[in-house]
Amino acid sequence: xxxxxxxxxxxxxIFGATTAAHAATLDDVKRKGEVACVxxxxxxxxxxxxxxxRYTGFDVDFCRAVAAAVLGDPNKVKFVPATTKNRFxxxxxxxxxxLFRNTxxxxxxxxxxxxxxxxxxxxxxxxxxxxxxxxxxxATELGGASVCIQTGTTTELNLADFMRTNGIKYDPVPVExxxxxxxxxxxxxCDVYTTDASGIAATRTGLDxxxxxxxxxxxxxxxxxxxxxxxxxxxWADIGKWVVNALINAEELGITQRxxxxxxxxxxxxxxxxxxxxxxxxxxxxxxxxxxxxxRAISAVGNYGEIFERHIGKxxxxxxxxxxxxxWKDGGILYAAPIR
Amino acid sequence: xxxxxxxxxxxxxxxARLWNDKESRQVIxxxxxxxxxxxxxxxxVRNAVINLEAIGKDISLKFLWQPSSYDINQxxxxxxxxSSHFRAMIVGILNTLLVAVFGIALATILGxxxxxxxxxxxxxxxxMAYVYIEYVRNVPVLLHILLVHGMIINLLPLPRASLTIGxxxxxxxxxxxxxxxxxxxxxxxxxxxxxxGVAFAFWFRKYARMVQDQSGKHYPVFWICxxxxxxVPLLAYFVLGxxxxxxxxxxxxxxxxxxxxxxxEFIALWLALSIYTAAFIGEIVRAGISAVDWGQNEAASALGxxxxxxxxxxxxxxALRIIVPPLTSxxxxxxxxxxxxxxxGYMDIVATIGGISLNQTGREMECMxxxxxxxxxxxxxxxxxxxxxxxxxxxxxx
Ligand SMILES: N[C@@H](CCC(=O)N[C@@H](CS)C(=O)NCC(=O)O)C(=O)O
Numbered sequence: 001x002x003x004x005x006x007x008x009x010x011x012x013x014i015f016g017a018t019t020a021a022h023a024a025t026l027d028d029v030k031r032k033g034e035v036a037c038v039x040x041x042x043x044x045x046x047x048x049x050x051x052x053x054r055y056t057g058f059d060v061d062f063c064r065a066v067a068a069a070v071l072g073d074p075n076k077v078k079f080v081p082a083t084t085k086n087r088f089x090x091x092x093x094x095x096x097x098x099l100f101r102n103t104x105x106x107x108x109x110x111x112x113x114x115x116x117x118x119x120x121x122x123x124x125x126x127x128x129x130x131x132x133x134x135x136x137x138x139a140t141e142l143g144g145a146s147v148c149i150q151t152g153t154t155t156e157l158n159l160a161d162f163m164r165t166n167g168i169k170y171d172p173v174p175v176e177x178x179x180x181x182x183x184x185x186x187x188x189x190c191d192v193y194t195t196d197a198s199g200i201a202a203t204r205t206g207l208d209x210x211x212x213x214x215x216x217x218x219x220x221x222x223x224x225x226x227x228x229x230x231x232x233x234x235x236w237a238d239i240g241k242w243v244v245n246a247l248i249n250a251e252e253l254g255i256t257q258r259x260x261x262x263x264x265x266x267x268x269x270x271x272x273x274x275x276x277x278x279x280x281x282x283x284x285x286x287x288x289x290x291x292x293x294x295x296r297a298i299s300a301v302g303n304y305g306e307i308f309e310r311h312i313g314k315x316x317x318x319x320x321x322x323x324x325x326x327x328w329k330d331g332g333i334l335y336a337a338p339i340r
Numbered sequence: 341x342x343x344x345x346x347x348x349x350x351x352x353x354x355x356a357r358l359w360n361d362k363e364s365r366q367v368i369x370x371x372x373x374x375x376x377x378x379x380x381x382x383x384x385v386r387n388a389v390i391n392l393e394a395i396g397k398d399i400s401l402k403f404l405w406q407p408s409s410y411d412i413n414q415x416x417x418x419x420x421x422x423s424s425h426f427r428a429m430i431v432g433i434l435n436t437l438l439v440a441v442f443g444i445a446l447a448t449i450l451g452x453x454x455x456x457x458x459x460x461x462x463x464x465x466x467x468m469a470y471v472y473i474e475y476v477r478n479v480p481v482l483l484h485i486l487l488v489h490g491m492i493i494n495l496l497p498l499p500r501a502s503l504t505i506g507x508x509x510x511x512x513x514x515x516x517x518x519x520x521x522x523x524x525x526x527x528x529x530x531x532x533x534x535x536x537g538v539a540f541a542f543w544f545r546k547y548a549r550m551v552q553d554q555s556g557k558h559y560p561v562f563w564i565c566x567x568x569x570x571x572v573p574l575l576a577y578f579v580l581g582x583x584x585x586x587x588x589x590x591x592x593x594x595x596x597x598x599x600x601x602x603x604x605e606f607i608a609l610w611l612a613l614s615i616y617t618a619a620f621i622g623e624i625v626r627a628g629i630s631a632v633d634w635g636q637n638e639a640a641s642a643l644g645x646x647x648x649x650x651x652x653x654x655x656x657x658x659a660l661r662i663i664v665p666p667l668t669s670x671x672x673x674x675x676x677x678x679x680x681x682x683x684x685g686y687m688d689i690v691a692t693i694g695g696i697s698l699n700q701t702g703r704e705m706e707c708m709x710x711x712x713x714x715x716x717x718x719x720x721x722x723x724x725x726x727x728x729x730x731x732x733x734x735x736x737x738x
Binding site for chain 2: 085
């Protein structure tokens with residue numbers, strides 16, 4: 001059971017070698033020859049095993065980018081699937097080195113749960129999925145409804161707040177995974193499923209008849225989804241942070257999976273490109289890597305836009321618009337710090 | 341080494357002498373074990389503190405007084421998302437106790453029926469009980485829980501098509517909705533009569549035994565007690581014009597409103613735990629009754645004691661002494677198994693303080709310690725009660 005996982009991770013805190021937490025994660029990862037990346041158990045488009053059992057998805061590609069930058073091989077990732085409930089324990093106990101798991105950055109998770117968040121890789125908000133036949137037009141009409149929520153999420157807290165401020169009585173039905181939510185929602189145990197809008201788009205693809213369901217107009221929260229590492233290892237946090245920034249900057253600079261190798265061959269006349277691709281500036285060494293770190297990451301998974309379109313964009317079953325997640329110069333709020 | 345060589349060595353070396361002496365050796369072993377165990381726990385705690393410190397976390401229970409910020413769907417006390425984590429824990433404790441008490445009651449009844457059926461001379465009843473026990477015992481309890489829950493969710497109708505039972509109870513896949521009693525002042529009289537009846541029943545049992553000891557006269561104690569405890573209050577209830585009004589659940593919007601509800605998660609957990617534990621209790625009861633020598637039955641019937649009273653006065657008291665100790669461990673198992681509630685989202689101790697609170701606050705050490713301590717306390721309480729009961733039904737030598 002998931003409870004056992006939590007217990008096991010707690011036990012790791014007790015028994016785990018006391019030195020592990022002090023050691024530089026980078027050295028650890030190099031010694032192990034793989035990056036242990038905490039991902040969702042299964043969420044279409046974000047992190048789910050494909051037909052051949054290989055993990056694929058938006059979050060997964062960020063794991064692979066880090067592995068490519070650090071170890072030179074996007075396949076040197078050990079995926080550690082975690083529920084919403086045990087993900088932080090799994091990370092903090094050292095079972096995972098880094099986390100990309102539809103996780104909202106919040107103050108308490110940073111300061112109290114001791115996670116260092118990487119730059120936001122998906123700006124999201126909480127939405128509601130409901131059957132068309134319920135005839136509901138707004139989330140304020142949900143009085144008396146049974147609502148499926150994943151435990152250990154910002155979702156359940158937002159929902160409690162939203163229902164309270166609107167004076168709505170409801171029946172919360174806590175579930176552990178997205179799959180369990182789907183079973184309960186389809187079986188009619190809940191009238192409504194609420195989670196991040198991206199998660200709803202993903203869940204909808206798994207429904208028998210997606211068009212029989214609607215997404216209510218309300219988005220009741222801010223959910224900046226970001227990767228994270230444990231507190232206490234700044235170098236490792238920097239690596240995660242700049243890999244994400246590199247992928248976003250690559251899109252901004254027109255560097256793609258296809259052209260990155262040729263652009264990296266010799267320095268061109270755009271110093272921004274040169275610094276990112278390591279033909280000048282010696283940026284990689286600043287985080288303990290070599291100059292080609294970003295080249296490897298980009299050739300492994302492409303730039304941010306390519307990752308987005310490949311897994312969750314318009315042409316995928318999820319069909320998500322870039323929206324807020326477009327680059328700042330295209331009307332979104334994606335704005336990565338410069339590499340200099 | 342020969343005995344003589346041993347003895348010679350012992351004479352020379354005082355330490356060896358201590359070791360060779362049986363009593364002092366035991367003391368030494370105990371001291372060593374104690375030190376090792378203590379060192380082990382010390383190391384564990386130290387390790388945990390250091391590991392937590394490395395990521396900048398301390399150990400503190402202050403979070404218990406912060407607002408929990410989450411809703412709980414089943415609560416026996418007043419609770420909202422503004423209540424503290426501590427209160428959420430109490431809600432969880434009460435929910436665990438609720439399902440444990442209901443589970444123990446149902447499992448005991450079912451278990452005794454099964455045990456008696458297993459001893460039945462009726463072939464069909466006997467074999468049905470046998471098949472039930474063998475099937476249920478060999479399927480993990482978690483599967484029972486998921487199965488019952490799955491059946492409730494998928495086989496029962498949605499609220500709009502609820503099954504109506506009698507005049508105001510409704511069954512659908514959101515739960516079992518029953519009328520809620522609203523007590524009028526006159527009801528106090530009925531309650532008082534009931535309490536009086538209970539007190540009378542206690543006194544009367546003693547009195548009847550005394551009369552029987554002295555004169556051999558035998559009262560129908562059971563029927564008189566039943567009349568006092570149930571009959572009189574029931575009569576009064578109707579004479580006073582049924583001073584309870586019932587709030588009937590009503591379909592409104594998504595679901596039934598008003599009345600009381602047994603949620604599917606509670607029903608599933610309760611039934612699954614009872615069904616599962618009853619199979620074990622059945623075997624215990626069968627073994628306990630079989631263990632009473634058949635000669636006792638014959639002796640009783642030779643004395644002209646009826647079959648029913650033989651069971652009641654001769655067989656059951658002796659069987660109970662065999663049944664109670666293993667029964668205790670079944671009660672403990674049921675209580676601990678209730679923590680599997682998490683699989684279907686029943687909000688027990690593990691789901692509240694050991695689940696959502698733990699996750700939202702990141703206090704895994706503190707929350708896990710609390711959960712462990714709570715289960716330990718429950719187990720010790722159940723054991724203590726059953727030990728007390730066991731002592732009470734011990735054979736009293738006259
Ligand atoms: N962003 C929220 C919610 C996270 C969440 O509930 N994610 C869901 C759906 S968006 C999920 O990852 N499900 C996949 C799984 O259960 O493994 C948080 O960080 O608390």
